[in-house]
Amino acid sequence: MNEILGYVLTAFSPVNLLFALLGTVVGITVGALPGFTPTMGIAVLIPITYTMDATTALVFLGAIYCGSMFGGSISAILINTPGTSAAAATAMDGHALTLKGEAHGALVEASVASFWGGIVSVLALIFLAPPLARFAFQFGPQERFMMALFGLTIIASLSTKDVLKGLMMGCVGLAAACIGMDPILGQSRFTFGSTFLMGGITMIPAVIGLFSVSQIFTTLKDPVQLADRDMIAQFRAARLHWKDLVRYPVTYLRSAVIGIVVGIIPGTGGDVASYVSHNVGKVFSKEEDFGHGAREGVACCESANNAVTGGTLIPTLTLGVPGNATTAVLLSGLTIQGLTPGYGLFTSEKQVTYPFICALFIANLLMLFIGMFGAKHFAKVTLTPKNVLSAFVLSLSVMGTYAVRGNLKDVVVMMVFGVIGCLLKLYRYNVVPIVLGLILGPIAEAGLSQAMLLNGNSLYNTLLSMTTRPICVVLFLLMVASVCAPFILDARKVGKKAA
Numbered sequence: 001m002n003e004i005l006g007y008v009l010t011a012f013s014p015v016n017l018l019f020a021l022l023g024t025v026v027g028i029t030v031g032a033l034p035g036f037t038p039t040m041g042i043a044v045l046i047p048i049t050y051t052m053d054a055t056t057a058l059v060f061l062g063a064i065y066c067g068s069m070f071g072g073s074i075s076a077i078l079i080n081t082p083g084t085s086a087a088a089a090t091a092m093d094g095h096a097l098t099l100k101g102e103a104h105g106a107l108v109e110a111s112v113a114s115f116w117g118g119i120v121s122v123l124a125l126i127f128l129a130p131p132l133a134r135f136a137f138q139f140g141p142q143e144r145f146m147m148a149l150f151g152l153t154i155i156a157s158l159s160t161k162d163v164l165k166g167l168m169m170g171c172v173g174l175a176a177a178c179i180g181m182d183p184i185l186g187q188s189r190f191t192f193g194s195t196f197l198m199g200g201i202t203m204i205p206a207v208i209g210l211f212s213v214s215q216i217f218t219t220l221k222d223p224v225q226l227a228d229r230d231m232i233a234q235f236r237a238a239r240l241h242w243k244d245l246v247r248y249p250v251t252y253l254r255s256a257v258i259g260i261v262v263g264i265i266p267g268t269g270g271d272v273a274s275y276v277s278h279n280v281g282k283v284f285s286k287e288e289d290f291g292h293g294a295r296e297g298v299a300c301c302e303s304a305n306n307a308v309t310g311g312t313l314i315p316t317l318t319l320g321v322p323g324n325a326t327t328a329v330l331l332s333g334l335t336i337q338g339l340t341p342g343y344g345l346f347t348s349e350k351q352v353t354y355p356f357i358c359a360l361f362i363a364n365l366l367m368l369f370i371g372m373f374g375a376k377h378f379a380k381v382t383l384t385p386k387n388v389l390s391a392f393v394l395s396l397s398v399m400g401t402y403a404v405r406g407n408l409k410d411v412v413v414m415m416v417f418g419v420i421g422c423l424l425k426l427y428r429y430n431v432v433p434i435v436l437g438l439i440l441g442p443i444a445e446a447g448l449s450q451a452m453l454l455n456g457n458s459l460y461n462t463l464l465s466m467t468t469r470p471i472c473v474v475l476f477l478l479m480v481a482s483v484c485a486p487f488i489l490d491a492r493k494v495g496k497k498a499a
Helices: 002-011 014-032 038-049 054-079 085-099 103-127 129-136 141-152 154-158 163-177 203-219 229-237 242-246 249-264 270-284 295-319 325-336 350-383 386-405 408-426 432-454 459-466 470-498
Strands: none
Touching: 002 350, 014 038, 014 054, 014 350, 038 054, 038 325, 054 085, 054 103, 054 203, 054 295, 054 325, 054 350, 085 103, 085 203, 085 270, 085 295, 085 432, 103 129, 103 242, 103 249, 103 295, 103 350, 129 295, 141 270, 141 432, 141 459, 141 470, 163 432, 203 386, 203 408, 203 432, 249 270, 249 295, 270 295, 270 432, 295 325, 295 350, 386 408, 432 459, 459 470
């Protein structure tokens, strides 16, 4: 007991509290800026941790990770420009709430859901790290392929009003994901002789183009304020209530569990978790406008993508296997401090590891206070005239896109996707399936290719092998449920109206 108290006191030391606060603020800022990902934020700031104490360094980097996952929702909700790819799903309900004059409520919900998702993931990291990490190793190529297919079935639920259009956009995303080098054979595809395209379509330029630049193009014809006098009055009258902390307890827990499980699986991340959680939430939600301006939709996405932080840290700390790109960079921060991932972190180095985990709890708590009490001020962004805001967002988008790889051609890709996104929105196509295709296409392709290599390059034998793997069977059943559930729910709604 005294040992545990010592870890907590270490985490709450003045120096660690200061760096936890600093890291959280920096993380929220980095996450809110289009293109400035958590990976970039940690990578840029790792050098300043060289001379820090190991615990303080990890506290600082961990707080940046937690804060940036929430920060992405701020710009997604206010100006339909996801600060991170993980916040793209949040924009569906979040920005719709802003257009309804409920930006304050959406931001408060995002901070509360982020807090609960983060807290549940920290508890999972403390109590479930070793067994959950072992379970992740049961995900072979077949399981990763089925997991990606399960994610792609979300397209049906996103496009129940016009499934054909949704599937078409999903195919566009899958086609774009094929540009570059074949992951197994190493052959170039759809590059048209361009060395730049051999690296494939980078996620950040595509996401910023589809959501941010396209939004700018569509608002150029109407350069007025985003908010009117009624919305200004709503900002001033907005109040916080205790019920805001536990408005959707079941949703927070369910989405957090989804985020943790998805985070443990290498190669996935907050974007996959957000869409999966949103899809599951739509099945259970009683709100008719879910997906088109429901607070519960924001809760689903934000609780899931913030729970990914703890999920990705489980294999990173216990097995040295990064759950995503951000934890891969964080892993380098561990090695800089002379720490080796593995069970040693929880035994011989536990005086560093457990205060770091406690500090993640502190970071999530700080994030909650900043998010809830800063929501009214964040929401004032929508009072800016559209032409001024569009110019500012475009500047940030260009800088963020260029900063990813330092290549101006990425900016060109961003603009191309911006034009595509603008045209698609004019003809009422949903651009979200394109993002899903871009995210999940490479995961599905790599999983299927590796599975076929293990089964003599026979597609039949590969598919047959999946029927003997319990996880694949469970994922297949979930796929069927994911595709059928939206149509069943719509049929029930029609039946109730007819009755």
